[in-house]
Amino acid sequence: MVNNYISLGKMKSTLAPLPGIGYNLRLLHAEDLATTLTWRNREDIRHHFIKSDIISWEQHLSWWEEYRTKNNDFIFIIEETKKPNRPVGQVSLYNIDLENNEAEYGRLMIGDNEARGKGLARRATELLMTWAFNSLGIKRIYLEVFKDNTVAISLYRRCGFISFGDRGELHLMNISRESGSSMLGSIKRKDSII
Numbered sequence: 001m002v003n004n005y006i007s008l009g010k011m012k013s014t015l016a017p018l019p020g021i022g023y024n025l026r027l028l029h030a031e032d033l034a035t036t037l038t039w040r041n042r043e044d045i046r047h048h049f050i051k052s053d054i055i056s057w058e059q060h061l062s063w064w065e066e067y068r069t070k071n072n073d074f075i076f077i078i079e080e081t082k083k084p085n086r087p088v089g090q091v092s093l094y095n096i097d098l099e100n101n102e103a104e105y106g107r108l109m110i111g112d113n114e115a116r117g118k119g120l121a122r123r124a125t126e127l128l129m130t131w132a133f134n135s136l137g138i139k140r141i142y143l144e145v146f147k148d149n150t151v152a153i154s155l156y157r158r159c160g161f162i163s164f165g166d167r168g169e170l171h172l173m174n175i176s177r178e179s180g181s182s183m184l185g186s187i188k189r190k191d192s193i194i
């Protein structure tokens with residue numbers, strides 16, 4: 001179990017891909033940046049993000065340089081396991097707080113249209129939650145989502161997140177390790193996803 005930020009930083013440089021069925025979650029590489037910027041700047045994706053302006057290549061690179069120095073920020077690429085290992089989306093766990101055993105979930109997008117609607121976002125979310133609870137010792141994961149993003153809200157509910165309030169245009173949701181474990185356990189028994 002990770003108990004300090006130095007170990008967390010080491011983990012960020014050495015973590016092996018988290019295996020799912022038909023896909024992996026692997027850490028973002030410099031080679032992914034052009035793809036993730038294209039996804040992020042899509043009209044239908046960026047409007048669901050709190051910072052929704054078009055991002056330039058220079059801004060993306062400077063964000064990347066900062067991201068690399070952060071021990072408590074993990075961005076994963078959702079990548080198909082069959083060759084040629086197509087990256088199809090992204091998901092993230094950040095603001096990891098080891099004192100309070102909490103972390104924020106977000107930056108989720110399925111950027112490849114063909115990969116949408118196949119349960120990949122749900123399975124990637126469940127895999128990341130399982131990793132956070134079991135390997136990082138996180139006890140609570142929270143997220144913010146625009147109230148009008150009904151697809152994402154429905155996805156998060158499906159994964160066991162519970163609403164706990166609103167802030168302006170945002171809807172606030174969270175999940176505890178206890179409720180997550182029973183939810184993920186029942187999913188695992190039902191369809192062996194993770």
Ligand SMILES: CC(C)(COP(=O)(O)OP(=O)(O)OC[C@H]1O[C@@H](n2cnc3c(N)ncnc32)[C@H](O)[C@@H]1OP(=O)(O)O)[C@@H](O)C(=O)NCCC(=O)NCCS
Nearest residue numbers: 048108109110116117118119120121122145151152154155
């Ligand atoms: C949100 C997003 C990641 C969902 O990706 P996806 O691969 O289509 O989602 P999944 O196939 O895993 O579906 C999981 C759940 O999402 C919900 N969902 C997915 N597509 C939906 C649709 N068209 N209408 C309503 N609910 C939908 C359902 O609850 C679904 O569960 P179910 O299939 O058991 O009913 C994708 O639409 C996306 O990238 N959107 C733009 C970025 C974004 O909104 N990110 C979230 C920011 S908070």
